[in-house]
Structure formats: C-alpha cells, structure tokens
Amino acid sequence: MTPTVPRSRTTLSPLTPQADPAIHVTGLRRTYPGRTALRHLDLTVPAGSLTALIGPNGSGKTTTMRILLGLDRHDTGAGTVLGAPLTHPARYLPAVGALIEQPALYPRLTGRTNLRVLAELAGVGGDSIHRALALTGMEEQADRQVATYSLGMRQRLGIAAALLTEPRLLVLDEPTNGLDPVGTAQLRALLHGLTSDGTTVLISSHQLNELDALCDHFVFLHQGTTLFQGDREALTTCQQAFVEAAPERAEQLVPLIQAFEAAGHGVRRHENRLLVDAGPEQAGDLNRVAAAHGITLAHLAVRRPTLEEAFFSLLGQEPQC
Structure with missing residues (x-):
C-alpha cells in the first residue's frame, strides 16, 4: 500500500514561513x-x-x-x-x-x-x-x-x-x-x-x-x-552531457574511437561502450561518422552524468568503476 500523508500540520509561530530556505x-x-x-x-x-x-x-x-x-x-x-x-x-x-x-x-x-x-x-x-x-x-x-x-x-x-x-x-x-x-x-x-x-x-x-x-x-x-x-x-549545466555509443562488433571499438577522435571528440572507453564528449544535438553526427567508416552502431544514447560521475568530475578525478 502506498503511504499517504495527511494534510494537517502543526504551526509553530516563532518560525518563519516555508517560503524561506529551510x-x-x-x-x-x-x-x-x-x-x-x-x-x-x-x-x-x-x-x-x-x-x-x-x-x-x-x-x-x-x-x-x-x-x-x-x-x-x-x-x-x-x-x-x-x-x-x-x-x-x-x-x-x-x-x-x-x-x-x-x-x-x-x-x-x-x-x-x-x-x-x-x-x-x-x-x-x-x-x-x-x-x-x-x-x-x-x-x-x-x-x-x-x-x-x-x-x-x-x-x-x-x-x-x-x-x-x-x-x-x-x-x-x-x-x-x-x-x-x-x-x-x-x-x-x-x-x-x-x-x-x-x-x-x-x-x-x-x-x-x-x-x-x-x-x-x-x-x-x-x-x-x-x-x-x-x-x-544546475548540476547538469556544470557537467557536460555525453553520448554513449557501442559498435555492433567488439573488434570495431578501436576503429570507432579513432573515427570519433578524428572528428574532434574526446572519447573514453568503459567496458564495451564509448563515452563521447558531445552534446545531445551531436548524436546524429556521431552516427554519420560511424557509418562513414563502415561501422554499424548497436547502441547510441545521450546520457547525463550520474551523481558519482559528477562528483568525481568536480574533484577532477575519474570515477572509481
């Protein structure tokens, strides 16, 4: 059963209204x-x-x-x-x-x-x-x-x-x-x-x-x-979004990295996927870059940084995967 919360609330007069920061x-x-x-x-x-x-x-x-x-x-x-x-x-x-x-x-x-x-x-x-x-x-x-x-x-x-x-x-x-x-x-x-x-x-x-x-x-x-x-x-604004990509075949990971880097994008490899420094509006361009190099993408998605990734990015460190 989903909890419900009654609308009643005790008012303590010495405290300021809730419009101010708690x-x-x-x-x-x-x-x-x-x-x-x-x-x-x-x-x-x-x-x-x-x-x-x-x-x-x-x-x-x-x-x-x-x-x-x-x-x-x-x-x-x-x-x-x-x-x-x-x-x-x-x-x-x-x-x-x-x-x-x-x-x-x-x-x-x-x-x-x-x-x-x-x-x-x-x-x-x-x-x-x-x-x-x-x-x-x-x-x-x-x-x-x-x-x-x-x-x-x-x-x-x-x-x-x-x-x-x-x-x-x-x-x-x-x-x-x-x-x-x-x-x-x-x-x-x-x-x-x-x-x-x-x-x-x-x-x-x-x-x-x-x-x-x-x-x-x-x-x-x-x-x-x-x-x-x-x-x-605000967290998203200070942390650059990135595009997650993966080729159809694992042996195409290195060629795909080289293709994206040649197009001017920073690329990090995480297991069998690539994290590309690119905004949401560039996802289509990445797809075309892959196709131009004869690589079919099995996965292409815009992803916001997780809290862990954002935290380590603010520290200037890599996430502890």
Whole structure:
C-alpha cells in the first residue's frame, strides 16, 4: 500500500514561513583534537525540497547533521534552521524530526511501546503513533519486541519515531540501511509524499543511485567544504552531457574511437561502450561518422552524468568503476 500523508500540520509561530530556505548556513567550521571536520562549509536547503547530502566518509556529512540538530556545536559560522538561529536549536527542534546513525530504541519493549514513550516525551497523542506506524508499514510488527526486529525493521521504526511530531524538516542519515528493495521503494514513496505536503527532507546516503532517482536538490561535500550545491538543472549545466555509443562488433571499438577522435571528440572507453564528449544535438553526427567508416552502431544514447560521475568530475578525478 502506498503511504499517504495527511494534510494537517502543526504551526509553530516563532518560525518563519516555508517560503524561506529551510536551512541556510554559511562558514561552518568544526575542529576536534587532531582533525578538522568542517572547513568553512556553506549549505542552503530549499523549503519543500528533497535534498541529498553527498560525500565520502570523513567529508563532514554526519558532523553537519549533528550541528543542525543541536547535538554538536560549531566553532565559527552562522545560519538559520526553519528561520530560527542555529545558535538556538530549542527554537526550531520541535518542528524537526531526525534519524542519525542508529535509532535509539529499548530492545525489550515493543515497537509500539517505544513510540508511546517517545510520543509522551514529545507531547503528542496516540493518533501520531498510529499515523507513523502506517506511514512506515510497521503496523503488523508494532507489538513485537524490538529485540526480535531485523536491521531494516529497526530502521523503519526509527523513521516512524522521527515522524511522530509531523515535522516540517526531516533529517535522515543512511535511512535505507538494512532495507530490502520493497522497503526502499516504500521509503521512496513516503518521502515523496512528505515533500508533496511541504515537508523538507535532508537525506545522507552512500546509495548514490537511490539519491539520484529520489532527490531534486544536491549538495556535494569534500574534506569539510561544499564542492557543489544546486538542483538537477544546475548540476547538469556544470557537467557536460555525453553520448554513449557501442559498435555492433567488439573488434570495431578501436576503429570507432579513432573515427570519433578524428572528428574532434574526446572519447573514453568503459567496458564495451564509448563515452563521447558531445552534446545531445551531436548524436546524429556521431552516427554519420560511424557509418562513414563502415561501422554499424548497436547502441547510441545521450546520457547525463550520474551523481558519482559528477562528483568525481568536480574533484577532477575519474570515477572509481
């Protein structure tokens, strides 16, 4: 069953309207003994967006999320979350739901009882528990002890806990950890439903293909700094599109490379296909170049860079295939 999201939402008067960015911080720096986690990091998350926070281990993703949630402090920098100052997290945290690293749950209590404890602490009623269980598909497992849950079930219960207060901002660190393909598809539908209702989602994951299909705004971090941030159009603009081509016969790969290079195109070989530095409007020209050299193309398609390819391109490196 596809999750649906009720239209009701708690309004917190001290916070600014959703027309402003949900998150806007500049110049964040965080140092620890012997290392620097963040080095002048800038981050803007548009309200109502599904934003991906992308970077290798040690790039500053989790540190950034912890600072936004008041779990850690920053040394320098400034900003706002839901219009309230970053230095006063108590003003915006009632409107924020989060799952960072592993969910903190009582293993000997049932899933429902865990949510009941958290709901009481948050000051929300039983309807919120029912709604959160329904949204995450955990109704049937709610009355089992958490100790009997799989990793994926614990992860879904942690997301349910984050949704108890119907947050305006949802922060998720590796939410697909332990989820099977069905659970991942359910999570995707849930997050799309939430953003359609106006919730802003900031999500970090190592599953770049999933983020590519899921998100509409992207932030690349590297060594504690912001490498890129923007929507898909901005990412495509700064990354040259290319044409993927493959000859009908494998022995024609080298002659095809030579033909394309002679026509003035840069060419990279990836397994049995060629990645040609050419725009969409040049696909027909490439087909004619191949035909002029007696080569029949079995595959010719314009392809945008994947998130991984875009990230390594911004670093000036080749993707780690």
